[in-house]
Amino acid sequence: MSNHKSEPTYTIGELAREFTITPRSIRFYEEQGLLSPQRTGQNRIYCNKDRVRLKLILRGKRLGFSLAEVKNLFELYDTNPNSAVQLETMLRMTEKKRAVLTQQLEDITSLMSELDDVETRCREELAELKRGNIA
Structure with a gap:
């Protein structure tokens, strides 16, 4: 971390390490207009x-x-x-x-219940087959 106008600055590598992401991801966010680092030659300087x-x-x-x-949230914040x-x-x-997550949770709970039913039927039928083969 270096000092630039008394405000801490960061390199792309420092941010990538801090957040455990790739520099490529950071560049992608910049391309999407989410980050706007200053540049010194080819180097990006993040404030x-x-x-x-990024966080x-x-x-x-x-x-x-x-x-x-x-x-959209960033733009709203920048405006006011x-x-x-x-x-x-x-x-x-x-x-x-x-609401989306609640629906997904309900769907997963329902599927888990169906899987429980299928598993129970399979185990019961398997047990009957084994009893029939032993007898």
Whole structure:
């Protein structure tokens, strides 16, 4: 980490190591307009804002948000940093994601129950076949 205008700066390698991702991933987020590092020649120089955004991108991905959704939040924040609109948007996105996950959980629970039934029937039939073969 080097100092640039008294604000900490980071190289692509430092951020990649910190977040356990590849430099290629970071460059991809830059291509998508999610990060905008300064450049010194061919080198990218990331400030703390870029580092925080990278952390938010990765958190958003982990929560199942698309990069477009994350970008939309960044744009809302850039337009008005203390906007209720941004918070309301995030709440709506969270509610939608929760509804999708709840449905997926219900689907998985139902499938697990069906698998339990199939497994029980198979074991019962197998036990009957073995008893029939032994007798």
